[in-house]
Amino acid sequence: MEAGKIYLFVSNHLGVDLDSLTLKLMDDYDSQILGTIEVAGGLANNQSHDDSLSLAGKTIHNQCSVILEGHSPGGELGPGEYYLETTVSFSDSLSVSHAQAKIPPFTKTLSREVTSDDSSIVTSALIKSGQLSLSIENHTDLEAQLLIRCPDLLHQGEGQTASRFLLPRESVELNYPLEGYELQPEGEEIPQSISVNLRAELPGSGEELRDFDQNDSVTASVEISELVFSEVTGRPKPTPVEFEPQTEILDLPEGLEQMHLTSAELYLTIYNDADFPADLQLHLSGDNGKEFDISGRIEAKTLPHQARKTTIVKGEQELADFLNPFPDEVTVQGQAIFNPDYEGGHISQEHGIYGEIEIRSPLSFAILDTAEMEMDIEEVDGEWEEADRLKRGEVTAEIENHLPVGAQVTIYIGEVGSDTIYTHPSTITIGPLRLSAAEVDEFGLATGCSQNSFQESLTRQQLRIFDNDLLYVAKRIVLFPTEAQGGVSIQSDDYLKIEATAELSVELGGED
Template sequence: MASKTGVFSGLLLLLFAGCEVKEPIAPVWDVELNLPFVNRTYTMKEIVERDTSSLKLRSDTAIIVYEQTQELNSVKIENRMTLDAETKNIKTTVGAIKVNTVASISDEIKMTQWLNVTPGQQQVVPAVSNTLVVQDMKKITSFEVAEFDAGTMSLKIRNENGPVSMTISRVIIRAAKNYSYRGATIAENTRLLTDNTTFTLNQNQERTLVFALTGQKLVDSLRVEVLLSSPGSGGNTILVPANPVTKITADFANLGVSGVKAIIPQQNPIVKSDVIKIDDSTQYTQIKFDSGKLDISVKNSIDMPLQVTITVNELRKPDGTNFSQVVNVPAKGTGTFSIADMKNYSLNSGGVLKNTVTYQASAVNTVQPGVTSTLLSSDSLVSTISMNNLVISTITGKVKPVQLRVVESNIGINLKDLQGKFKFGKLDLADSDIKLLVQKATSFEVRFTGKLRGTNGTQTAELDLPVTVMGAGLTTMKLDPVKVETFIASFQNELPNTMTVVGVTTLNPNYKEGTADMVDSVYGMARLDFPLHVGITNGSFTDTVAVEFSSDDSSKIANSNTADITMKIENGMAAGVTLGGKFVDGNYNYIMNMIPKNTGNDSLVVIPGAAVGPDNKVITPTNKDILIKLVKNDFKNFTRVKYLIFDMKVNTSKPNASPVKFYPLDKLKMRAFGKFSYKVDPGE
């Protein structure tokens, strides 16, 4: 056995000794590499979850709803409840004038004033005929000058001249001195009263003359002028009394003074009340004011100072007490009083619905000892009350219908670009539900009128809101879906991204009784509820996906020069898809179309929508395979690709883009993989 081994070894040595030894050469062969580089599924649920602020899921099997809720700007009553109170002038006159009691005044005409006799002696008394006798009366202390609209002065004449008769044929009452009264002069001896009655008075007889004073004037110093005749003693000697006189006594009764110049005593209060209308329409049982001004002016044409007490029966001060105010008014002057801010003042009618207040002015004069004033019964006191800019804080009653204000509430919506992907060219909103849910704090009804205004930035359209009168509780204003559809259709190319509720609110439009506060408001929300039951024409969806290869795969692709790209698209949505796009590098620079325009390949691919059943749910998805062959420059460009940006145009499956429903699990699935050919060279 050993000899055989040795022989074999020797043969090998001879073999190798006779040959040149070289390095071995590795074989080279072609290899196909299949690499997936896009695998993406888009579900409606995913789209919804990207924008949970507007798209809502009821459940995984429920229909997708586009929902937007936005609080409306509240409309407060604020300073819209106002009163237009009339300015009222209330005039009152002094009326009956009180003077101090006019006492009787007496005086005597001595016999010696009209006969030449010696009192207390026996003598013959001569006869006289039509002798004028004048006697000044004692002074009246109650007035200096007075004029009367009622009353009498009684003048009693008594003969105490002894056994001598006298016949009086005329009595005149005159002013005993000069007077100034009401800008005129009453001169001395001015005739004031006259009596032409003829009568005879025997010894100790008396006669009373009654003078009506209506329309007459008297002064404090009166002069009595008597025209008399006497037969004397008839030639006989008689004893003349020691004090022969004719006594004169004046009494005053039932005086009605219409004017006086005097030291004015305390008068009866001058009282006047009237009703002031605070508004033509607003009626109240209670009102509290937020602001306003009360001005009271008292003009005094009377020649004496007054204290005027002003009351408004229904008006309450902020502390709840009745309003009463004393205004001091100078003689022939004006006094004023103002409440600059009536905040927290209130009116209380005592439960009776009314639109007036009762205003009263009560004036008393200030007595001025030693000061003479002139007073006429026709002298007036004019009080003016004005209530301006009255703003109601709270009211119970019937407030006049009043427009509060125009309010605008913007509702930011994403119909223009749902989460940045879908853009609708046409939208069928047959099942849309747009509601305004509003409430009010006041018990009064509120009428709401307005518009829904939409804009996409370049176009604006308006939709009239239904006129609604809000009663108690929540009021729902639902927009007619047909009108909504027409409204949306007026936008071309891009749907609105903002809607604005423009409304006008009117408080108490039907003039009913209730309660309101200026802080009460009309408030609520707008809810846009669009089920994705839409017809879409040329709606677009854009996304960017990474083209992902490992570094090892990338080096292999670099050795390739051709590739077959297969794209598999499964459309599980009720919308046809037109697909196109572009490949870009890491800086998003364009490299090539997603589907190059090689022979047999269009740059856009149409994938029909899935078949849907009667309930609009997808029953059979549509599949589409696309084969793309990349050679030469297209292939070289492809090796630099980092991202695929694709665009889908969406059209609903039903004829004429009729509406369909979208559900959360509706999906579009897209996969792409490539078959790359490259040479394997182990020596490299």
């Protein structure tokens, strides 16, 4: 016995007093005395006495007896019925540390709650991945039929159920994939929890005696892995979504590194396909050492199956410092905080937020320093006369400038098609030829054009380049700084026109 008492009651109806009385509790199975009670001063006639014995630490069997030992000084007895009355009873609460008994059928019910530490409130959610894990131990010598039920996890509209037969002293680990299940927690209090109910039915031992220990029981522990949902209805907590850094190359015409944009605008267009708004925070960093931050509210969609478009525009004054000098690369990173106002709605894995950043400029700029550009090298294919028969040669170039900036043009004719054409000793260099800027109106737009021409005779050494069947022509253009910091604007019909011709004289029979 772990704890408990046995109560003894004795009443004297012997017709004489007892000057001594001892009560002994004996286990009838092995005649062991479990305890002794001595009634102090004995027990007078027609008097009673009650007492108790602790059973803690004692081993008892199914049947016990009370042995009474006493002494009476004697006395006169008249006619009548004389006896000692005894009553034995157990306390209402008995704890057994170990027993051997016929165990009746019984049922043990366990309830476990898996509590979420998230402040989101889920009304219903479709599970994409996750697992329910149970560790169950049968610490008895009896078989057990286990029934598992999760009322908050639904499959085809019914709560998740499973059953398992356990052998005596068997321990099992059970794992149930939850993909495709619907989660419907009861209530919207925070924190929310998922209930798992277990019912263990033990059939008992029948007429067979079985050992039974106070620690014998059926125990269970429950875990639910991190759940990933494909769609959720409820009130998600404000959730940040990080954007991985992305670097984009800004492609400017070569030679315009010194260009200072004066009318650029940045357009950030975001499409939100979710029922929840988002607070956007973007950070742009250029390889020019400049940084620029963009923030704003991305509104939730209002029409089904149609993402909502939000456009954030940053103008010239805000971009002036970031784009000057103009960066070759810009890295964009940041985050969007979904449902910043902690509202209810629906979201699925098909929903998302996406967008684009565009820098627009009408090519309105100021050139702070000379800008040099090298145009594509062109091939010129022709059947030339042998160089030793060429007597004279002359190259003529005509240039027309319809740009609102001054320019200088140099033409190179060579036998190599790479960048070495500019320095190769056989290359013919024409120019440089300088042109003034076209006249402009009050808005910095070209209204006319400036012209210039160039003519140069070729030496006999230079004429030898025409021994080649294939020649290459390169052009180097220099744009001069604009006069005003406010800059000028280039239109789609502005141009710089270059025309060059070579006129050769061939000696035929002593005549040109």
